[in-house]
Structure formats: C-alpha cells, structure tokens
Amino acid sequence: ILGNISFSSMTAVINGGSLDSAHMISQDTAYPSNNPVNVPHFPAAYYEDVDFDSTPDLLVSPSVTTAEGVNMKSVYYYKNTGSINAPSFPFQKEDFLQEGMVDLGERSVPRLVDLTNDGLLDLVVSNSSYRLRDSANVHAYFFFKNTGTASQPAFTLTDNNFMNIASYGIELATSFLLFS
Secondary structure (H helix, E strand, O other): OEOOOOOOOEEEEEEOOOOOOOOEEEEEEEEOOOOOOOOOOOEEEEEEOOOOOOOOEEEEEEOOOOOOOOOOOOEEEEOOOOOOOOOOOOEEEOEOOHHHOOOOOEOOEEEEEOOOOOOOOEEEEEOOEEOOOOOOOEOOEEEEEEOOOOOOOOEEEEEOOHHHHHHHOOOHHHHHHHOO
16 A cells, blocks of 8 residues: 555555565555545555454554644544455544544643633643644634632633634734733
C-alpha cells in the first residue's frame, strides 16, 4: 500500500510473485475499494492489530503537517474483516484514538481562572488553530465551566467560541496574558 505526497488516496500494488521474487501484476488506485482513503497530503498506512482480534487492521493518517492539513479527526480506522492473507477493510471511523480525547488543536494553551465568580476554577483553552476536513483553519477559545468542586473539579464544555474573542484577532501569545 503506497501513499504519495501529491495525493490524498492510497494505491495498493498486488504482488503476483513471491516474497523473494516480487512481480507486481496489478494496482488499485482507490484503495480500499469499498471506501477509498481520502486523507489530505501524503497518507501513510499502518497494518496493525488495533482491536486485538489477532488480525491486523489498517490505520491511515497524514504523514506530514501542512497549513492545509487536517489535524483533528485524522486517524482513519479500517477494520480487517478478512484474514491476514486476504484482508478486507471496511471503514470504521476517522478519529481512532482521538474520539476519546479533548483535542482542541495546535498549540493549545489551558488557563484556570474563576470566570463565574463561584469560587471554583474554570478552564479556558485557546489554540493557534485546528482544521477539520473541508474547513478553514479555526482559531478558538473554549470555555469549560467547573461543574465539580474545588477538591474534585469536573469541567464541562459550555462554549467553543468563548466571548467571540477569536473574531477580534487576539493571537495565542496574547491569550497567555488574558487568563494568567
């Protein structure tokens, strides 16, 4: 399986020979056929057993980061429902491992501050940007209200465009000062 820096798809090249004497007999330029990879900028493929069923699955992710590159929801998981020697890769999700994380983009900066005047430290996170498929880079401020206690905080995302600060062109370095 090959990726190319100029393409967003993967190509499977089929070996009709042996391990010792390879002879490529065909190619699939939109692999896997049932749901082809479409990852911006140089997709890289990894053949790993990520669901622990003893059959390697396919993970695909961009191998380089660019200004246009997707940096959220960027680990594509294709479960191998076939075998090791005859794999079949139906698409499962585009955010493998990422779906359970708080991922707010590049150079995220968290700050704890009591913004609700309730004696509990809330969380504000700014980033330089994040990018999803078919979207522009987004610079944002996220507000997580502390819905727990002082000794056992629990943070709930209540605003992903906090006070519309990003629209004022306030950059990441300035956000250090705003919430310090």
